[in-house]
Amino acid sequence: MSSEVLLDNPHEMGCTGMPHRKILMWTFLASDCMFFGSLISTYLVYRGHSTDHPLPEDIFDIPLTSTSSFVLLLSSWLMVLALSAIQKGKLWEFRLWTLGVAFFGSIFLGFQVYEFTHFIHAGLTLKQNLFGSTFFVLTGTHGCHVAIGVLWLMSLFFYSFIGGVTKERSLDVEIAGLYWHFVDIVWIVIFTAVYLLEYII
Amino acid sequence: MHIEPVKEKGFYDFLGRQVEPKGLIGWLTTVDHKRIGILYAVTALLWFLVGGIEALAIRSQLAVANQRLYSAETYNQLFTMHGTTMIFLVVMPLAAGFFNYMVPLMIGARDVAFPRLNAFSYWMFLFGSLLINASWLFNAAPNGSWVGYPPLSLFQYSQGHNYDFWLIGLQVLGVASVAASLNFITTIINMRAPGMTMMRLPVFVWMTFVTNFLVVLAFPVVTIALAELMFDRTYATNFFNPMKGGLPIWWQHLFWVFGHPEVYILILPPMGIVSEVLPVFARRPLFGYPLVVGSGMAIGFMGFTVWAHHMFASGMGNIANAAFALTTMTIAVPTGVKIINWVGTLWKGQIRMRTPMLFALGFIYQFMMGGFSGLMHANAAHDSQQHDTYFIVAHFHYVLIGGALFGLWAGIYYWFPKITGRMLNEGRGHAAFWFLFIGFNTTFFPMHWLGLNGMPRRIYSYSHAQGWDELNFLCTCGAFTMAVAVLLLFTDMFWFSLRNGEKAGNDPWDARTLEWTIPSPPPVYNFEEIPQVKALDDFWITKHPELMHHHDDEASHEAGAGHGAGHVHHDDHGIHMPGGSWMPMVASLGFAIGGWGLVHSGGMYHIKEGIQSALDAATKAGINWDTLVNTAQTVVNTKAPDAQNILSVTSAEGVLKLQACYNGVKTAIVGGVLGVLGVFLWALEPIGGYYIVKEKEDRISE
Ligand code: HEM
Numbered sequence: 001m002s003s004e005v006l007l008d009n010p011h012e013m014g015c016t017g018m019p020h021r022k023i024l025m026w027t028f029l030a031s032d033c034m035f036f037g038s039l040i041s042t043y044l045v046y047r048g049h050s051t052d053h054p055l056p057e058d059i060f061d062i063p064l065t066s067t068s069s070f071v072l073l074l075s076s077w078l079m080v081l082a083l084s085a086i087q088k089g090k091l092w093e094f095r096l097w098t099l100g101v102a103f104f105g106s107i108f109l110g111f112q113v114y115e116f117t118h119f120i121h122a123g124l125t126l127k128q129n130l131f132g133s134t135f136f137v138l139t140g141t142h143g144c145h146v147a148i149g150v151l152w153l154m155s156l157f158f159y160s161f162i163g164g165v166t167k168e169r170s171l172d173v174e175i176a177g178l179y180w181h182f183v184d185i186v187w188i189v190i191f192t193a194v195y196l197l198e199y200i201i
Numbered sequence: 202m203h204i205e206p207v208k209e210k211g212f213y214d215f216l217g218r219q220v221e222p223k224g225l226i227g228w229l230t231t232v233d234h235k236r237i238g239i240l241y242a243v244t245a246l247l248w249f250l251v252g253g254i255e256a257l258a259i260r261s262q263l264a265v266a267n268q269r270l271y272s273a274e275t276y277n278q279l280f281t282m283h284g285t286t287m288i289f290l291v292v293m294p295l296a297a298g299f300f301n302y303m304v305p306l307m308i309g310a311r312d313v314a315f316p317r318l319n320a321f322s323y324w325m326f327l328f329g330s331l332l333i334n335a336s337w338l339f340n341a342a343p344n345g346s347w348v349g350y351p352p353l354s355l356f357q358y359s360q361g362h363n364y365d366f367w368l369i370g371l372q373v374l375g376v377a378s379v380a381a382s383l384n385f386i387t388t389i390i391n392m393r394a395p396g397m398t399m400m401r402l403p404v405f406v407w408m409t410f411v412t413n414f415l416v417v418l419a420f421p422v423v424t425i426a427l428a429e430l431m432f433d434r435t436y437a438t439n440f441f442n443p444m445k446g447g448l449p450i451w452w453q454h455l456f457w458v459f460g461h462p463e464v465y466i467l468i469l470p471p472m473g474i475v476s477e478v479l480p481v482f483a484r485r486p487l488f489g490y491p492l493v494v495g496s497g498m499a500i501g502f503m504g505f506t507v508w509a510h511h512m513f514a515s516g517m518g519n520i521a522n523a524a525f526a527l528t529t530m531t532i533a534v535p536t537g538v539k540i541i542n543w544v545g546t547l548w549k550g551q552i553r554m555r556t557p558m559l560f561a562l563g564f565i566y567q568f569m570m571g572g573f574s575g576l577m578h579a580n581a582a583h584d585s586q587q588h589d590t591y592f593i594v595a596h597f598h599y600v601l602i603g604g605a606l607f608g609l610w611a612g613i614y615y616w617f618p619k620i621t622g623r624m625l626n627e628g629r630g631h632a633a634f635w636f637l638f639i640g641f642n643t644t645f646f647p648m649h650w651l652g653l654n655g656m657p658r659r660i661y662s663y664s665h666a667q668g669w670d671e672l673n674f675l676c677t678c679g680a681f682t683m684a685v686a687v688l689l690l691f692t693d694m695f696w697f698s699l700r701n702g703e704k705a706g707n708d709p710w711d712a713r714t715l716e717w718t719i720p721s722p723p724p725v726y727n728f729e730e731i732p733q734v735k736a737l738d739d740f741w742i743t744k745h746p747e748l749m750h751h752h753d754d755e756a757s758h759e760a761g762a763g764h765g766a767g768h769v770h771h772d773d774h775g776i777h778m779p780g781g782s783w784m785p786m787v788a789s790l791g792f793a794i795g796g797w798g799l800v801h802s803g804g805m806y807h808i809k810e811g812i813q814s815a816l817d818a819a820t821k822a823g824i825n826w827d828t829l830v831n832t833a834q835t836v837v838n839t840k841a842p843d844a845q846n847i848l849s850v851t852s853a854e855g856v857l858k859l860q861a862c863y864n865g866v867k868t869a870i871v872g873g874v875l876g877v878l879g880v881f882l883w884a885l886e887p888i889g890g891y892y893i894v895k896e897k898e899d900r901i902s903e
């Protein structure tokens with residue numbers, strides 16, 4: 001087996017010197033940009049179109065959501081540490097940081113569940129008004145992305161105990177990391193467009 | 202040669218990721234791009250028959266005035282399913298069939314980058330197409346045209362599952378397309394043979410590349426639009442509900458931001474095919490290769506800037522109309538560049554009028570006609586006269602049949618010998634061409650006049666007084682002429698030539714690209730040795746150095762420097778082939794079952810809202826849900842309210858519908874879990890597969 005072949009899969013590397021899966025992931029993220037782009041534009045187009053209360057200013061709690069956003073951003077940092085650990089072959093460190101990422105992601109999800117319940121009690125539902133429809137579908141879709149990421153990372157975590165995650169296979173972690181960072185970045189855009197914008201215009 | 206399976210741990214032997222099995226299981230678990238290509242193409246051709254029958258049904262109704270073969274409702278279902286079928290189940294997958302079969306061969310690869318993902322795409326496509334067509338069995342085929350505009354498509358105005366089938370069906374098909382496109386983009390970037398630089402790629406591969414980028418960037422937009430409409434229908438959200446401030450026009454924007462790139466998704470692959478066919482049969486290199494490639498990219502890019510030309514009549518205002526009229530007219534420039542280059546290729550060529558060439562020439566002429574009518578309504582002022590008339594129907598059939606379908610048929614006649622090892626019959630091919638050409642122009646040219654005379658699209662009948670009788674009759678005659686061509690192609694393809702066609706040999710057309718350097722049909726590993734590419738049209742230059750006067754510089758054989766020749770996988774075990782896998786089909790079956798469930802949960806919250814008072818009364822009386830459903834069943838059967846007078850007949854019907862929705866949700870969850878499980882097992886499957894080992898090599902002595 002030639003030395004360029006990183007993994008035990010002989011079909012992994014391509015003529016550009018990049019692994020196939022990395023190209024796949026980048027292209028998928030481009031696609032996902034359009035996906036979130038459409039949702040965010042829907043939200044922005046419908047801003048101020050709601051015919052009923054509650055409106056954002058009635059219910060948003062910026063300090064709370066800022067906290068959960070901060071937690072999500074921190075998780076990106078842990079993701080970097082996890083990747084660098086596995087690239088150096090430090091398996092235990094990798095496990096620790098990965099668990100950390102998944103944990104922080106879960107905290108973010110917990111905040112979201114709390115926020116959603118709180119909003120529903122305050123009368124904001126999917127069908128109450130346009131704000132409800134656009135808000136829940138946008139942030140809910142993002143939440144699903146985070147949940148998938150948490151599942152993915154936990155799978156890697158468990159997989160590492162049966163020898164599935166190694167220094168040689170650090171690409172698996174790198175790909176998951178690309179996804180995770182993307183989901184974080186999207187949240188920054190959503191947080192700005194949905195929450196912060198209320199306090200600017 | 203013989204085959205050596207890779208040794209794997211026991212469990213996976215059972216799952217069968219070893220040697221590709223023979224027979225039916227072989228097809229169900231296949232990950233071979235050639236087999237998947239055939240599956241795509243055959244499925245698409247079958248749907249082509251279905252869509253064609255729908256078209257004939259439409260034309261029969263319109264043949265004469267005041268005809269009532271079907272009700273308006275059935276007619277709506279017919280034309281909606283005709284359009285949806287032809288676009289999503291015929292032209293796109295037929296092109297995908299060629300991507301699958303030809304792209305790896307043309308770039309000198311042994312497969313696509315992700316063989317199992319490729320199989321997944323096919324199964325998703327198949328199940329999606331079955332899902333959307335299953336609506337016929339429920340007498341609930343989608344009925345509001347392939348653009349599904351709200352408010353008509355909201356639950357308030359269409360309460361059947363018609364739109365639910367459409368929404369979820371398209372969603373499943375969208376996943377299939379995006380997955381396939383991610384795969385092909387990676388394949389084309391990353392699996393080119395040594396020396397196959399981007400600017401040596403055959404034009405068909407380039408157009409595949411651009412098309413797949415369009416899919417990846419345009420489909421997510423319609424995914425969101427479909428999801429929002431689905432939420433409106435099932436969960437009573439307000440995205441497109443004008444009563445709550447929603448904007449139906451926003452649907453139009455989202456839909457056409459996808460919809461216009463979509464029409465280029467349909468036409469760019471056939472443009473690529475035609476760019477392959479013309480040089481072969483004109484025996485000249487393609488005129489202006491970089492321009493043809495560049496204009497393809499320009500079209501792809503500009504395709505995202507013109508969407509609102511579908512909305513000129515919606516009252517966007519003069520500024521928007523003017524802006525989109527401008528961008529739309531500009532996009533005709535790169536389109537024109539391509540046509541000039543094709544004509545330039547023919548110029549002074551030694552033209553051989555074989556069947557693929559006939560279809561390619563038909564393509565050029567008819568596509569140009571479609572472009573001209575497109576330019577006419579690119580002018581917003583014109584379009585206010587032409588919008589939603591038969592003029593538009595004429596336009597898009599010129600580009601879609603005259604263009605896309607003629608191009609794809611050129612591809613069928615051109616590549617059939619490679620795929621089956623046998624030639625299609627020239628005589629029947631010529632006959633099919635002329636029937637199709639005459640039939641097509643007879644059907645669709647008169648529609649220009651009908652449209653300008655005011656005949657609207659999507660009407661199920663018309664009266665004598667309107668003066669459209671003769672032309673409509675002519676159109677119908679043309680449609681049946683086209684049907685003859687289709688029968689000729691199908692009988693020839695699936696019967697005569699497949700059995701008794703002339704043997705093709707490696708290179709029956711004296712062609713230019715790599716797929717013609719290997720046997721027909723190609724062996725499972727495609728290339729015994731991965732080819733080394735030294736120039737554009739390498740194969741042809743090698744065969745005909747004398748014909749290549751002005752390409753000498755390129756032929757000067759500077760083998761793709763820095764092009765990672767070292768990455769070609771030569772290992773001493775022989776050629777490694779991935780084994781078959783069940784997981785792609787299991788995963789997509791799961792998602793399709795999930796989709797089925799979602800269809801049947803359509804309208805859930807609206808239905809619940811409609812019977813809210815009955816539900817409240819039942820809660821008050823302490824009746825649990827199961828008892829309520831039983832009571833409702835009795836009420837519906839006896840057509841009399843129950844003893845406690847909680848359920849009227851209508852609210853009892855509502856309860857049963859709601860119960861059906863809940864069952865739908867359960868099915869959706871089961872399907873989703875199955876799908877995710879499939880994906881997990883798929884990820885865990887080891888590489889497996891087998892080695893193809895050459896006997897004659899002296900490996901034994903090693
Ligand atoms: C020179 C290039 C083209 C121009 C300027 C052009 C322009 C237009 C315009 C302005 C419309 C909207 C008309 C209306 O609804 O009032 C339209 C409709 C349409 N065009 Fe084109 N077009 C071009 C090429 C194509 C191609 C290549 C395809 C497909 C292969 C295509 C397919 C369609 C379809 C399907 C519709 C109708 C959509 C619907 O309302 O159902 N067009 N075109």
Ligand SMILES: [Cu+2]
Pocket residue numbers: 460461464507508510511
């Ligand atoms: Cu358009």
